[in-house]
Amino acid sequence: MKTPIPGIHGPVALLLLLLSIAVVTVAIDRGRYWWNWWRTRFARRQHWERVLAEQGGPGTGRLLEDWDLEMRFGEPLLQAAVVLAPLLGLVGTVLGLMQVLSSLGPQLLLPAGANLAGFGQVLLSTALGLVVSLVASASLFANQWLRQSQCLRLQRLGRARSPLA
Numbered sequence: 221m222k223t224p225i226p227g228i229h230g231p232v233a234l235l236l237l238l239l240s241i242a243v244v245t246v247a248i249d250r251g252r253y254w255w256n257w258w259r260t261r262f263a264r265r266q267h268w269e270r271v272l273a274e275q276g277g278p279g280t281g282r283l284l285e286d287w288d289l290e291m292r293f294g295e296p297l298l299q300a301a302v303v304l305a306p307l308l309g310l311v312g313t314v315l316g317l318m319q320v321l322s323s324l325g326p327q328l329l330l331p332a333g334a335n336l337a338g339f340g341q342v343l344l345s346t347a348l349g350l351v352v353s354l355v356a357s358a359s360l361f362a363n364q365w366l367r368q369s370q371c372l373r374l375q376r377l378g379r380a381r382s383p384l385a
Contacts (some may be wrong), residue, residue: 232345234310239308240352241300246294247359253293254366265377272378284371291367298363301356309349316342327346 271279320339322331356357 230312230315232308232315236305236308236312236345236352237349239301239305240348240355242297243305243352243356243359244349247355250294250359250363253290254363257366257370259342265371268374268377277378280374286369286377287374288367291363291370295360295363298356298360302360305349305352305356306346307349309346309352312345312349313342316345 268280268283271283320342
């Protein structure tokens, strides 16, 4: 009778899969958002200057808050994924190791004809969790940096063009 090769399976696999799909979706959405932001920068600047001329500081403050809210989309999910993905991977590895040890029996002996190379697959869930966390971290830091730099640029532009300055 063949022993099953432990790896990523069960509820941990489902949670890691769902989390990885969510992270990749948000990362792609943020990339698309910033690409569109860059493509429409001249129209956005004209809109900013028009609001500044018509409404002054309060209008630009509301507009900047609205844009900042758009820019922040997905950051809470990415922050959660940075923490949760490695922990889920570790839980998957521990569960896989528990299966490996139970398959060895009370004397912890390898069954006849068992392939020891397959037992290393219990670490796949940890590796997957770390990769998901890495993608989430990179996407989160890139989005935060772009958001902060663009908000600062708009604030500086507003102060430079403000009639009170």
